Amino acid sequence: MATENAVSAEEIKVNAAKMHISDTDVAIDIVAMHKWYGEFHVLKDINLRVMRGERIVICGPSGSGKSTMIRCINRLEEHQKGKIIVDGKELTNDLKKIDEVRREVGMVFQHFNLFPHLTILENCTLAPIWVRKTPKKQAEEIAMHFLKRVKIPEQANKYPGQLSGGQQQRVAIARSLCMNPRIMLFDEPTSALDPEMIKEVLETMVGLAEEGMTMLCVTHEMGFARKVANRVIFMDQGQIVEQNTPAEFFDHPRHERTKLFLSQILH
Amino acid sequence: MQEHDMSWVRTEMALAQPAPAGVTGFSAWVRKNLIASTGDTILTIIGFALVVMILPQIINWAFINAVWTGPNRTVCATVAQGGIQPDGWSGACWAFVNAKFGQIMFGTYPVEERWRPILVGILLVVLMVPMLMPSVPRKGLNALLLIVGLPIVSFFLLVGGAFGLEHVETARWGGLLVTLSLSFVAIVVSLPLGIMLALGRRSRMPVVKMLCVIFIEAVRGIPLITVLFMASVMLPLFLPPGVTFDKYLRALIGVSLFAAAYMAEVVRGGLQAIPKGQYEGADSLGLGYWQKMYFIVMPQALKLVIPGIVNTFIGMFKDTSLVTIISMFDLLGIVKQNFSDANWATAQTAKSGLIFAAFVFWLFCFGMSRYSMYTERRLDTGHKR
Numbered sequence: 001m002a003t004e005n006a007v008s009a010e011e012i013k014v015n016a017a018k019m020h021i022s023d024t025d026v027a028i029d030i031v032a033m034h035k036w037y038g039e040f041h042v043l044k045d046i047n048l049r050v051m052r053g054e055r056i057v058i059c060g061p062s063g064s065g066k067s068t069m070i071r072c073i074n075r076l077e078e079h080q081k082g083k084i085i086v087d088g089k090e091l092t093n094d095l096k097k098i099d100e101v102r103r104e105v106g107m108v109f110q111h112f113n114l115f116p117h118l119t120i121l122e123n124c125t126l127a128p129i130w131v132r133k134t135p136k137k138q139a140e141e142i143a144m145h146f147l148k149r150v151k152i153p154e155q156a157n158k159y160p161g162q163l164s165g166g167q168q169q170r171v172a173i174a175r176s177l178c179m180n181p182r183i184m185l186f187d188e189p190t191s192a193l194d195p196e197m198i199k200e201v202l203e204t205m206v207g208l209a210e211e212g213m214t215m216l217c218v219t220h221e222m223g224f225a226r227k228v229a230n231r232v233i234f235m236d237q238g239q240i241v242e243q244n245t246p247a248e249f250f251d252h253p254r255h256e257r258t259k260l261f262l263s264q265i266l267h
Numbered sequence: 268m269q270e271h272d273m274s275w276v277r278t279e280m281a282l283a284q285p286a287p288a289g290v291t292g293f294s295a296w297v298r299k300n301l302i303a304s305t306g307d308t309i310l311t312i313i314g315f316a317l318v319v320m321i322l323p324q325i326i327n328w329a330f331i332n333a334v335w336t337g338p339n340r341t342v343c344a345t346v347a348q349g350g351i352q353p354d355g356w357s358g359a360c361w362a363f364v365n366a367k368f369g370q371i372m373f374g375t376y377p378v379e380e381r382w383r384p385i386l387v388g389i390l391l392v393v394l395m396v397p398m399l400m401p402s403v404p405r406k407g408l409n410a411l412l413l414i415v416g417l418p419i420v421s422f423f424l425l426v427g428g429a430f431g432l433e434h435v436e437t438a439r440w441g442g443l444l445v446t447l448s449l450s451f452v453a454i455v456v457s458l459p460l461g462i463m464l465a466l467g468r469r470s471r472m473p474v475v476k477m478l479c480v481i482f483i484e485a486v487r488g489i490p491l492i493t494v495l496f497m498a499s500v501m502l503p504l505f506l507p508p509g510v511t512f513d514k515y516l517r518a519l520i521g522v523s524l525f526a527a528a529y530m531a532e533v534v535r536g537g538l539q540a541i542p543k544g545q546y547e548g549a550d551s552l553g554l555g556y557w558q559k560m561y562f563i564v565m566p567q568a569l570k571l572v573i574p575g576i577v578n579t580f581i582g583m584f585k586d587t588s589l590v591t592i593i594s595m596f597d598l599l600g601i602v603k604q605n606f607s608d609a610n611w612a613t614a615q616t617a618k619s620g621l622i623f624a625a626f627v628f629w630l631f632c633f634g635m636s637r638y639s640m641y642t643e644r645r646l647d648t649g650h651k652r
Contacts, residue, residue: 076547102553113548117566117646126562127552179552 026085027052027183027214028073033082035065035072042068043079044239050183055215057225057246060235061261066218069235070185073216074105087182103131106176110188112168114160120147120171121156124178132179139178146174150204166197170204177208184208186217222266226250234258329622332358336365343613350613360615364623367605371623374441374596380433384444387421391451399638401645414455421448437515441596443627445515449522449587449597454580456523461530462569466560468535479531486528491589494521499593518590526583533575537568570646577639581632599624 028050035043043065050056058066071077072084075091075098084091086101115123124143128134134142147153150170152163160168169189176184186205190198202224209215209228219225225232225246232249234242234257242255250266253259289295302308334342334352343360344350352358364371373384394413397403425448428434440448467479486494498517541564549559569576591600602620605611 074551076550099553099555102551105551107547107551109544109547109551111544113544113551115545115548115563115567117570127554130558130562131553131555175552 025052026050027054027087028216029083029085030069030073031083031085033072033079033084035068035077035079035081042238043072044237046082046240048233048240050214050216052182052214053212054230055209055213055228056217056231056233057229058216058218058233058235059220059222059225059261060241064235065238066235067187070187070216070218073183073185074102074107076107099131103179104181105183105185106179106181107185108169108172108176108187108189110191112160112165112172112192114168114172114175116160119157119159120152120163123160123171124175127175128178143174143178146177147171149177149207150174151200164197165193166200169193169197169201173201173204173208183214183216186215186219188218188220190219190221220265222250234261236261328357329359332356334358334360334362337362338366339610340613340616343611343615343619348613358615359622360611360613360619361623363605363611363613363616363619366611367602367608367620370601370605371442371598373444374601375439376435376441376444377433377439380427380435383424383427383432383435387417387424388447390417390420391447418452418455437513438595440515442601443598445590445595446584446587446598449519449590450580450584452519453522453526453583453587457526457530457579457583458576460523460527462534462565464527464531465534465538468531469538483528483531486525487532491522491525491586492592494525495589495593514593514595518593518595522583522587522590525586526579529579529582530576533572533579534568536575537570537572538564540571541568570643573639573643573646577635581635584631584635585628598627 026049028048030046030048033043033046034041046069048069058070060066068077072079072091073086079091087104089097089101091098091101114120115126118126121140121143124147125136125139128139128142129136132139144153144156147156150173152167152170152174155163155167155171160171163171173189189205190201193201198221202221205215205217205224206228215228217224217229229246231243232246233240234249234253234255236257242249242253242258244254249258250262253262289298301311337343341350342362343352343358345352345354345356347354369378369381373381376384394409394417398406398409398413403409423429423432425440425444426435426437464479464483467475468483470476470479495518498521499514502517503511545563545567546559549563554562588597588599590597591603596604602624606617606620
């Protein structure tokens with residue numbers, strides 16, 4: 001156990017030295033991370049370093065562990081081996097650290113996960129008021145600011161069930177932004193949407209990317225990947241198989257599995 | 268041969284039109300609900316016939332032939348039975364209920380001190396009504412007064428022995444006073460306790476989980492009669508001599524814990540219906556465990572199980588009658604006890620007394636039921652399409 005820790009700590013130092021970067025520039029550092037569901041080895045030897053302001057798109061076939069990986073970053077899933085350091089804080093069983101990390105990391109889900117018994121405005125102000133201890137009035141102003149940004153301020157007093165899927169997902173993005181996160185995770189944000197509504201959500205995400213938000217995005221929207229990603233990561237069977245700039249990734253995939261995947265999805 | 272044209276473009280969008288006649292309105296309702304088919308028509312006729320046959324008899328007995336006032340049994344007995352009514356008379360003896368009304372409400376609570384339970388009743392209504400009306404503001408303060416303030420004030424008012432009030436021992440309490448106070452405390456205690464037990468049963472901490480499971484399963488496995496009987500008869504055997512605690516208090520604790528175990532399972536049902544995404548949504552925003560439960564999970568879970576919660580309340584309200592087993596006289600107990608009053612023994616006394624007791628129980632239970640339906644509708648923000 002002790003030796004293992006020593007090795008990985010050494011690794012981090014070596015990596016940092018190689019790339020000539022200070023630790024403050026690193027948003028997320030995943031080192032030799034493994035995860036099992038019972039006996040099933042879902043994530044194998046994940047190594048990923050995300051710099052501040054980086055926009056990463058993660059793609060891969062279903063069951064390849066993409067969602068599980070980004071869910072490990074805010075500890076919705078627990079990893080069993082290796083290290084995940086988010087914003088300088090390592091994720092362990094320390095509940096306080098986990099809450100600290102979750103405050104800084106926003107997440108948008110495939111099925112929105114809005115709170116159906118609260119209005120749109122209440123959805124957006126709940127966490128700022130009770131987690132960040134922002135005064136109610138100020139929290140509402142912030143919420144309205146972000147609702148305007150996702151272009152649905154007029155829906156503030158409705159309930160999630162009264163909105164379309166695209167609108168709900170934009171509320172979910174606004175809800176995360178109200179916590180003023182430093183990192184945003186997107187878990188297939190457009191997969192549950194009608195075709196007509198995908199564009200409005202993607203536009204919101206592009207806007208966010210242009211402002212320099214650090215983003216990790218599991219998506220099958222390859223147009224989005226080409227347009228905004230700095231880096232595309234391809235996963236298969238619980239491991240990272242290939243990563244590259246979008247241009248290189250789409251035009252010159254190197255791994256056989258990547259080639260096959262791209263030939264299936266790009267017609 | 269007709270040519271099949273594949274190409275067509277709508278030039279004008281169709282406008283919404285009113286529904287055709289006979290789809291809405293009273294006659295349409297009758298046609299759809301009462302005489303839609305031969306079978307329906309026959310059932311409707313049988314139903315009406317039954318009502319016509321039974322209803323007049325009930326109205327006759329309960330209202331037209333009923334005796335409303337009178338000094339003693341003679342007003343409710345026929346001449347042959349030593350009374351003043353003609354032979355073959357049959358009617359409700361509300362005079363009995365009327366004469367015993369004070370007892371039915373307060374048991375043997377001293378007559379000159381009855382203003383105390385009446386005051387408690389007024390306080391209960393004054394605090395309960397605004398609590399139940401969603402439009403009245405200051406719900407937090409109201410709830411605090413109702414759930415904490417009222418029981419404390421009521422304790423001193425009803426038990427006495429302080430502030431110059433004469434001490435009234437709980438053995439003298441009875442009737443609606445016992446039924447309502449037992450159920451009120453059981454409801455106020457069982458809901459939060461049940462919620463905690465339900466959360467404990469779903470906890471990841473094995474010790475907490477095990478304790479909750481043991482409590483719930485043990486209590487649910489024992490009939491309430493046994494719990495009350497054991498509390499009343501067996502418990503004193505185990506306590507050192509001289510140490511007693513009040514029978515009413517024992518019943519209160521027994522009923523409350525019993526109700527809490529049932530409530531826990533109702534609440535757990537609601538918790539299981541909340542999708543995992545709600546927990547994850549709350550987690551991802553950094554809400555702590557209690558914040559997540561209080562703001563996100565419980566409001567939705569409790570809303571789902573309102574019918575189950577109210578069902579438990581109603582069951583508990585009626586189960587308070589079982590305190591008769593430890594010789595306490597609740598509403599039903601006091602009515603039954605008065606059957607043995609020779610001054611009022613007639614053929615109609617028992618019927619009238621029981622029907623009155625049933626009516627009072629029904630009134631409260633029906634009230635709870637209607638209020639729960641209203642609340643369900645009010646809280647429905649699902650907007651399912």
